[in-house]
Amino acid sequence: MKIVNKYLCKNFLGPFFLTFFVALFVLLMQFVWKWVDELVGKGLEVTVMLKLLFYAAVSLASMAFPLAVMLASLMTFGNMGERYEIVALKSAGISTRKMMAPLAVLTVFITILSFLVSDQIIPRATLKLRMLLYDIQEQKPALNIEEGVFYEGFDNYSILVGKKMPDGETIKDILIYDHSRRQGNTSVTYAASGTMSVTPDKHYLLFTLKNGSFWDETSTMGVSRGKRAQLPLMRATFDKQYKRFDMSDFSLNQVNAELFEGHSSSLTNRQLQVQIDTMKKQIQDLENNTANVFFNNLYYFNTYIRDNDQFKEQKSSLKNDLAALSPDVRERVLNQAENASRSFIYSMQFNYTEATYRTKYMWTYQIELQRKYRLAVACLLFFFIGAPLGSIIRKGGIAVPLVLTVLFFVIYFALSVIGEKIANGSTMPVWFGTWMSSFILLPLCVFLTYHATMDTAVLSPDTYSKWIEKIKHIKLFSKNRHENSSTLS
Numbered sequence: 001m002k003i004v005n006k007y008l009c010k011n012f013l014g015p016f017f018l019t020f021f022v023a024l025f026v027l028l029m030q031f032v033w034k035w036v037d038e039l040v041g042k043g044l045e046v047t048v049m050l051k052l053l054f055y056a057a058v059s060l061a062s063m064a065f066p067l068a069v070m071l072a073s074l075m076t077f078g079n080m081g082e083r084y085e086i087v088a089l090k091s092a093g094i095s096t097r098k099m100m101a102p103l104a105v106l107t108v109f110i111t112i113l114s115f116l117v118s119d120q121i122i123p124r125a126t127l128k129l130r131m132l133l134y135d136i137q138e139q140k141p142a143l144n145i146e147e148g149v150f151y152e153g154f155d156n157y158s159i160l161v162g163k164k165m166p167d168g169e170t171i172k173d174i175l176i177y178d179h180s181r182r183q184g185n186t187s188v189t190y191a192a193s194g195t196m197s198v199t200p201d202k203h204y205l206l207f208t209l210k211n212g213s214f215w216d217e218t219s220t221m222g223v224s225r226g227k228r229a230q231l232p233l234m235r236a237t238f239d240k241q242y243k244r245f246d247m248s249d250f251s252l253n254q255v256n257a258e259l260f261e262g263h264s265s266s267l268t269n270r271q272l273q274v275q276i277d278t279m280k281k282q283i284q285d286l287e288n289n290t291a292n293v294f295f296n297n298l299y300y301f302n303t304y305i306r307d308n309d310q311f312k313e314q315k316s317s318l319k320n321d322l323a324a325l326s327p328d329v330r331e332r333v334l335n336q337a338e339n340a341s342r343s344f345i346y347s348m349q350f351n352y353t354e355a356t357y358r359t360k361y362m363w364t365y366q367i368e369l370q371r372k373y374r375l376a377v378a379c380l381l382f383f384f385i386g387a388p389l390g391s392i393i394r395k396g397g398i399a400v401p402l403v404l405t406v407l408f409f410v411i412y413f414a415l416s417v418i419g420e421k422i423a424n425g426s427t428m429p430v431w432f433g434t435w436m437s438s439f440i441l442l443p444l445c446v447f448l449t450y451h452a453t454m455d456t457a458v459l460s461p462d463t464y465s466k467w468i469e470k471i472k473h474i475k476l477f478s479k480n481r482h483e484n485s486s487t488l489s
Contacts (some may be wrong), residue, residue, distance in 0.1 A: 004094060005102040008076070010102050015075040016110075020068035027060040028053060038136055052132055058125035059265075062375045065114040067409055069107055070382035074401035076103070086391055096454040100387050107383040115376035119269050127266040137227050145196070154205075154245045156180040160194075174209060178241065188215045191241070198247070207243040214238065264368035272369045279362035283355055290351040293344060341358025363424050370434035371420075376410065381438060384445040388452030412437050 009212065032039075032053075039049075077099075089099060145151045151159045157180075162173025174194055178187035191212030198205055217235040261267075267275065293441050385408060386401075415437035423433025432439075 004089065004099075008099060008102055009106055011079070012072055012076045012106065016068050016072035019071040019075075020064055023064040023071070024057055025058060027063060031056045031060065035133065038133070044136065046138070047145055048136075052129070052136075055125045055129035055132065059122050059129055062114060062118045062122060065110060066237040066378040066382045066412075068111060068407065069379045070386035071398075071401055071405040073103065073107075073383050073386030074390040074404060075398060077387050078393060078395045078401055081394025086394070091249075095453065096388075096391055100449075100453070101389075103387065104380075104383065105381055111376050111379040114379055115372065118372040118375060119379065123266050123268050123271075127261065130263065130266065147189070152334075153395070157245065169197055169420040171196050174207070174212070176207075189213075189241070189243070203247055205245045205247055207245070207482075209243065210239065211239040212238055212241060214241075224409060243446055259285050264364050267365075267368070269369060269372060275365045275367070276362055279358050279365065283358050283362070284359070286351050286355045290348060290355075291349045292352070330405050351441050360424070363430055367420050367423055370431055374416070374435055374438055377438060381441050381445055382412075384449045385441070388448035391452050392448075408441075412441060415440055 012067055019167070039052075044052075077086070080089075086099070090096070090166070145159060145161055145164075147161055147164050149160070151161075156178065158177040160173075160175040161171045162175075164171050170193070172193045174189075174191045178189070179185075181446040182189070189209070189212060191209035193211060194209040196205065196207055214234075214236045264272065264273075264275075286481050386405070389404060390401070393404075416434075419433040419436035420435075421433075422428055425442045
């Protein structure tokens with residue numbers, strides 16, 4: 001039996017590692033396709049791209065584990081069924097349940113590994129990924145000054161290069177508009193030729209301009225049209241001039257990690273639980289504060305006028321009619337009531353808004369906490385779907401297992417998204433919405449595993465083919481009987 005267990009584990013682990021990296025690659029390509037618009041044209045270095053892909057791959061690992069388990073179990077039992085190894089093992093007294101037992105134990109270890117990865121490694125990778133994506137989004141497109149096209153990548157400047165020589169540095173007919181004063185095209189520099197180069201530290205773009213002129217008519221701005229002609233236009237010529245442009249916006253800056261540390265996907269289970277407890281405490285304090293504000297205002301309306309010494313002389317007139325009060329007292333009473341009512345409404349609205357905001361954040365943390373456990377348990381669910389199906393369909397290779405795996409994973413993923421959306425809207429408890437997909441797949445796992453291990457004919461293709469043949473015979477018999485009855489009549 002040990003030899004059989006080793007053989008089964010060996011047949012399972014090979015496809016598992018292969019399909020794990022294939023699934024991870026597919027998920028990674030989906031990520032790249034989503035962010036391709038932000039990545040193209042930024043002139044990112046190879047090391048930055050490799051970091052981005054690595055962090056993205058690690059953050060998607062929890063979704064690749066269930067896919068790999070199901071595809072590997074389907075391929076393992078499908079290949080064994082196609083080679084009649086399952087029949088040979090059954091004839092030797094080894095049932096399907098015993099064949100599944102070592103792989104189920106191995107899947108339990110994979111489940112634990114998936115949970116540990118989701119709890120300890122993925123939050124750190126997700127934090128790094130979010131920081132890197134933010135830096136890339138904030139980075140300007142790569143410096144690319146083309147011939148005959150105004151380049152406006154530098155703030156407050158518009159640059160036109162008439163012609164670029166093959167060496168990439170020598171340029172001709174350079175026109176530079178300075179808009180730093182926010183007064184339009186009032187400051188212009190022109191040069192017949194020059195060079196364009198980046199400083200060794202890549203912080204600045206340096207233009208060396210030759211045989212040019214400079215115009216500045218800024219002094220005429222804000223002056224009436226009649227007096228503008230009387231003011232001088234500043235004009236200067238130069239043999240050589242240097243212009244330097246800051247390129248710091250074109251480099252990848254490191255954002256502060258504190259901006260993303262509070263995101264739910266960047267927290268471990270312990271940190272998520274701390275955040276959930278903190279949110280519950282804050283929501284409870286807001287509810288208590290709301291109740292206190294309400295009852296304090298009730299106390300004010302019931303006791304302020306009755307117990308206040310300045311209204312004692314009018315006590316007999318305070319029964320039902322404010323008109324009985326003197327005008328100044330009545331005005332004070334109405335002002336006090338209006339101010340208290342307005343303050344009460346604002347306090348209630350603020351507490352309600354804060355409580356709603358913090359409740360949604362608490363749901364987000366709870367969903368993320370449940371998702372870590374759900375994706376780990378999904379490895380077991382997908383195994384108990386893949387292994388029975390593989391022993392039933394008995395198709396080796398990767399074509400049929402891949403189709404079935406994608407089908408079940410799409411259904412599972414769609415149900416998971418629907419459940420999380422419902423849970424995030426307080427329609428149902430968070431734990432039920434998050435685990436809804438697992439609850440739906442669990443009966444299917446039990447059904448397939450039971451009939452596969454008991455060798456029942458319910459899932460046998462021959463059984464359904466016989467049913468189809470019987471239905472065809474019944475239809476054919478009914479048709480012939482109807483024709484015979486018609487002929488006799």
